[in-house]
Amino acid sequence: MRFLFGRFVLLSLLAGVLGLAALTAPAWALEPVSISGDDTAIDLKPATDIYRNRGNNFQVATVPGADGIVRRIEVEAKSPRASGNWAVFALANNSDDQIDRLVVAPHFRLVGSGLLWPDLGSQRIASITPSQGFALERQPSSDADVFLVTLDPGTVITFVAELTSAKLPDLRLWEPNAYKDTINAFTLYRGIVLGIAGLLAVFLTILFVVKGSAMFPAAAALAWAVLAYICIDFDFWQKLMPLQPGQEPIWRAGTEAALAFSLAIFLFAYLNLNRWHRAVSISLVLWLLLLAGLGALSVFDPVIASGIARLSLAATAGIGLALIIGLAFHGFDRAVMLIPTWCLIILWLVAGWMTITGRIDNDIIQPALGGGLVLIVLLIGFTVMQHAFAGGTFAQGLLSDMERRSLALAGTGDAVFDWDVSRDRIFAGADGEALAGMPIASMNGPARDWLPVLHPDDRDRFKLTLDTILEHRRGRISQEFRLRDEDGHYHWVSLRARPVLGSDGEVVRCVGTLKDVTDLKKAEERLLHDALHDQLTGLPNRELFMDRMQAIGILAETRPDVHPTIFVIDLDRFKQVNDDFGIATGDTILLTVGRRLKRILKPQDSLARLGSDQFGLILVSETEVGAVAAFAEMLREAIKAPIMLANREIVLTGSIGLSGWAEQAVPEEVLKEAELAMYQAKRFGGDRIEPFRPAYKTIGSGRLQLESDLRRAFERGELSLAFQPIVRLDGGAVAGFEALMRWEHPKRGAISPAEFVPVAESTGLIVQLGQYALEEAAKRLGDLQRLTGDMSLFMSVNISSRQLIRQDLIADVKTVLERYRLPPETLKLELTESLVMDNPERSAQLLTRLRQLGVGLSLDDFGTGYSSLAYLMRFPFETLKIDQSFLRNNNQPQRPIILHSIVTMAHDLGLKVVAEGVESDLDVVQLRQLNCEYAQSFMFSPPLTFEAASRMLSDRMNGMKRAS
Template sequence: MRRKLPRASLALALALLACLLAPAARAIEAVRTPLDARVIDLTKSVESYSSAGDRLLVATAPGADGIVRRIEVRAREEGTRPNWIVFALSNDTGEQIERLIVAPHFRLVGSGVIWPDLGATRISAITASQGYPPEREDSEDADVFRLTLDPGATVTYVAELRTPNLPQLHLWEPDAYKDRQTSLALYKGIVIGVAGLLALFLTIVFVVRGAVIFPAAAALAWTVLIYVCIDFGFWSRIFGGEGASDRIWRAGTESILAATLLVFLFAYLNLNRWHVRASHVAAIWLLFLAALVGLAVYDAPVAAGVARISIAAVGAVGFVLVLYLAIHGYDRAVMLIPTWFLLLAWIVGAAFAVTGALTNDLVSPALIGGLVLIVMLIGFTIMQNAFVGSGLAHGAVSDSERKALALAGGGDVIFDWDVAADRIYVSPEIEAQLGLPRGALEGPASTWFDVLHPSERDRYRASLDAMLEQRRGRINQDFRLRAADGQYHWFRLRARPVVGADGEALRVVGTLADVTEAKAAEERLLHDAVHDSLTGLPNRELFHDRLGAALALAEADPNLRPAVMCLDVDRFKEINASAGFPAGDSILIALARRLSRVLKPQDTLARLQGDEFVALIVSEKEQSRIAELASAALRVASTPVAFSDREIPLSTSIGVAFYDPQLHARREDMVKDAEIAMRHAKRLGGGRVETFRATMRALRSDRVGLAADLRRALERGEMKLFFQPIVRLEDRTVAGFEALLRWDHPREGRLGPAEFIPVAEETGTIIDLGLFALKRAASELSVWQRALDVDPPLFVSVNVSSRQLLRHDLIGDVKSALSRVEVAPGSLKLELTESLVMENPELAAQMLTRIRELGAGLALDDFGTGFSSLAYLQRFPFDTLKIDRSFVGRNGSGARPIILRSIVALAHDLGMDVVAEGVEDESDAIELSQLGCEYAQGFAFGHPISADEARKLVGAASVAA
């Protein structure tokens, strides 16, 4: 006995020490449990403890004797640190009471937004301080324990929790809890059934109809159905699973709900048609939500929190989009406003619930039912949208409906004349278009006389009378109707009679189409066909027609003596070259206006071609009066024209031909004689009026004679090649030459290119002249380079015409010229104008590339006076840019055009050398050099010189010899 006593004392001491170290709870106040109470909310009556060990020392509630006792509760598993709750119940009645302690696994109310509480088994076990121990009852969606309270007993209960949170704890009367579960089960069954039928229906509609909004709506409906089944515990009853898997399903479904809601919004509003970025944003958002589904497996609360935020974001963004598109008249958005507004209200209510602002037990079932209701409204909305006009979409329309649709689509309006009642009906659109009051065009057929054009009333009456008399045929007539503002609109009436059984016309029905624009376009085409596009004057065809009519009248009336006056601007091509084509166009327009003021209304002024005008004079009969008229035309045509900030002097030559029955049997003869007289005036120095005489026809100065002489000019050696120096501005040394053709005519003397090149282009002689210039220039260049070995080598540029460029033989000509002599690559340059290459840019680009590959250089001439298309300029392989003299010369204020610096910079950016034309003095050269221009040519550095003089200039005379 003496040996065992110390061991017993040691065990007792250790037990007392363990009790002292175990966490202790203070005494709590007991909750009274009446017999008639159906349910008592214990959520706020419990005390929570977070244990540091697997034991909890509890101070019980005072019993009937007022004594507070202590009890020790151990965790179900040793070594764990669970959370605890403590509550006490008292039965002050004389009867034994049985109650159910219910702790729901998941409760939407108060679950939270960030890291929400997704539910799990809440209570592991409940320990009573006295009496019968609580018994767990089977339940899928809550922890339920049956308690027994003896009469007059006060029992303290300690519950071991499995989760840190206990959202709700109720004490239920068993029958009341059973009734609640039964009614809730009925409600859940109805909601699940409605959701299932809705998802099945939308799926069937999707199978029947292939519109993209149906699969999106069906996916949303199925997601809502799954979510409802999970929330109501139906999912776990079917598939089983513990609380952890239920949390994963819940978080994943909330993520899918956000995704399907986004897909529906995108598909229904067809957002990809509004902006391509909408597709990108939606795709990125969907990928993010798909990643959330995967995250739910690893961290369900985080995934659910982000999903809830996404649902709210989709609702808010969708509401803004729906309002914006509805304001802009998008029908789908207008139809979705009520449904989306309800969805936004549901999101707000759900936000209040999960944050704990709403705590009623009916909130969660109401929100679930509301979600199903929203899906139902979405289904109704898309059905209304998709099936409005569904027959039209699938062709289920009658023939009359199809005709009505075609009539509406064509923009025509209905014309219906009830013959028996003499009443016309037209669609109100035509009255609105004309600005007339409603019904103004309805009534008897004679009502239309007030709005019809006076010249078309008889045709209108005759058309309707013909329908009544013939009882067949069609009306296809154009009429003009007067609008309220007095303007007339063209309408095309197409109608046919409807004949009754007695063979009489009962109605005349058809359509009215507005053809005002078509008529205006037709008039414009007719006008443009016989008028010059630049000046608006009659062209050659209309002038010849009026001249022919005048000559026919002259043959019948000896007193009528028409005259033809031909006017041409002297040196107009030089004006174009110096001032640019816009200035030339302005001059032609100014001349047209001035000459029109000189002539009388019965006379006709026309533009034949280029700068050549011709006038038919029928207002005067006396030759002296016509001569005075020609002198007046000369005065107004010789007045300078102001263009931009400069004044351009003009000189014109006029030829007059009087009608002579013997000489002018044809209208072309009279125009030709006036042209001969005009050329004779030019030959005499220009700026004068010459009257045609029969002896002028014998002179070989017309274009036909010039063309005949030009064909033999090369054979006779009359063509000479002159060279104008191109100087390097850096050191004023000769860098190259521009080759220029001159014609030593045996009778006319030396002619410049402006006088024979147009004739050569018309007759095709330009090809032979171009080949002559190309070979002669290459030969001279070879002599210069052998005599003067400099770096870079001397170059020569040869002008190319359109006839040469647009024929494939040009490549052969260049190859032949380069193979005959030895010149440095790129030193033989072909010079082309902008307007020339833009005649056929695709072919020109191919031709120029081939020429560049042969070793020839390419220079763009007259830059800035033509198309100046930078896009094409980059495509063409030019190595030299020649600035037109109009940009080099000073303007009226003594300054140079500001665009000159930009042109030089542009050429350098494209890797081109710059040659400035028209340099007149040393100040021009200095300023161009300061702007970065490499080369210049003009009278400041010399006039065009012969080949011998060019050899002497470069020191090549001895080599040539």
């Protein structure tokens, strides 16, 4: 007992900890859904995040607003019985006008509602809170949660919806008028269906009064059950008898139980099963009693009642089908007459099953199923009426077999082809438009008259087909050929015919149909073209390019004068063009570049688009090395030619890799070699032509291995920080440290940041590295401040370009300041000039917000980048770090002048100065004379581990105590 109690307590504590972690974990919204004035209805469900069991207070980080700022909002539940479930989505108004939209979440949706444990509907959303502005206003609606949202021009708003249910089957954004029109359209349809269902129910009830047979009250009961079901499903019952919240599932389950009961009793009564085996009657009576009990169960547990009712409907359909087939086989008239109705019922159940399981997902299927029920009742009504007024007999067909065949041929719309072999006369024609525009007069006559109107390439095949039929006296004709119309255009025609033999076994006629299949042929040609060509540029795609390489390879093996060269061309900075000017401009540029490259080629050469901004080229027309090099230079110059778009001149460059074709070469390997050469050209800075060298294979594999090892370095704890002291020139005391990233590889040892940082930048791992450095540096700074008691001790951390453009940098900085309780001014972020100048406007906004947090900002490597003083005055830096190139090897007379100018300018702007690369005491004296505040170099201390930095500070503290 004690052991069980202990396990219970332990599991309870563990559940509490996990629940607390779930409550405190950050929630992130998805990318915003872009809204324009032309959108009428947008499905928000794929763009919505659902958070369950998050309690009454929910925190979420908003998507970046128009100003690029990420905010964090907290929403408190407004419902008195909050479910703790939340939904988050974001909307962006990219237009210049204010947009009003309706957020609609229907209470019930049949699609995906489930079979055994169905979702019978309920209120879905209690309230919706935007990240800015007021809460959304709920609009009156009895069958959906409707909220009016107004989006100002250029705004990006995150919405947090408080869910009253664990499920959110559907969430859409409607244009108000379009939503109103849709509701009105469905209202008209529903009114018609309800009217028909009501008339059928009344009519079958009257028929029951007139005719006393048991099938008539059973049919009337089924009609009333269908009427009740569609009244609930079409939300008409709400207008007759307003329902209290939570009652809709009870009524829905009750009507489904009524459907199952009435369908089973109709089957029992119509087939008159009580006259058969007693066991069958008893089983059906027990079944009906069970279904009758579902009505009472619906009040207590509507979900279970509905699931049983749906299973019962399927079981009734299956058992009924077996009974109907068996009785029809024995000649029972009622069973024969019920077959069409029962087939429709099974089709309706299959459609219903596909709907509730989500295999059919559209807005029409639910009202269509309601209409299908009415159609079933209508067919049942006709069936029982036959018994009531016609004695239940079938009307026999009066058509002959020849008439049926004639009607069938007329229904197909095909033309008739009749070749009288003995007279050599062909008759071709139709009443419709099967051969519209064809020269029918030329086609009716001897078979040879067809040759002039046939395409020259098809004439021999047409003659051979007819001769073969005559020779073999069997078989079928199934040919497609081209006929010239009266305007001189050719149409594809399909001929399907078979021979008719005479008494002597010879072919006397050949009869069949003709059909114009031109549209089908054109569709096939389009599909084939689209499968092998790029839809934007019209160039061959990678598959066709590889096929042509295979053909060229075979040709090169047989002809010694064929020495193809494979080029792979990639546009440099094309992604930046897409980001700056939009995808439409990028597509125009790709189309322009493709046309330029194609104009350079000769007919035997081949150009293809291999990927996004990557082209492949097979050069066969030039074989000499000099000519190939000149051709490659032509390609490079064609790409560099300026492109004028909307009064803007865009200049791109290309990285070109090429590989020659060796004997027994594999096309895939040759293309891979050209790609490796292209990537090497990119590594060299782009705008370069690079032939393949075998060493490139090892470069690529080494880089991939380094990337793979770097990804695992986070898990294995191979990364660490080194701390280089920054000292005060006035006194020599340590004022702070710069955190430097270090990687200790288990096999290769220490790897230089110059080697792994570019890999991290190209793969996106630089963000993870930057977050690790920020977190670890803040943690160590807090430890050192507590160790020394000096709360002015600062730590400098380098920020990468990826971190600067991310929306989470401010949140990350704020988090580490709060977590380690650091004075904000002691955490300094270092940014280089080139990094800041990549996007000056955005950098100014982001740096201003960081300064508002109190964080220190340092401009690193000053003097080596852009160095625009106009821009420098806009940025809120407090520290300037002079690059070490101004102090090392300082033997040029202008260096001291430049150094003096930089320090003086920094002081005039109110900036403190840190000098890097101090090598001698003379440098220290010179910097002190310039009133430079700080210095950092190996002369004072190399980068230290955290333990060494702690010891150094402790030793200095102890030395100061002993001195005092």
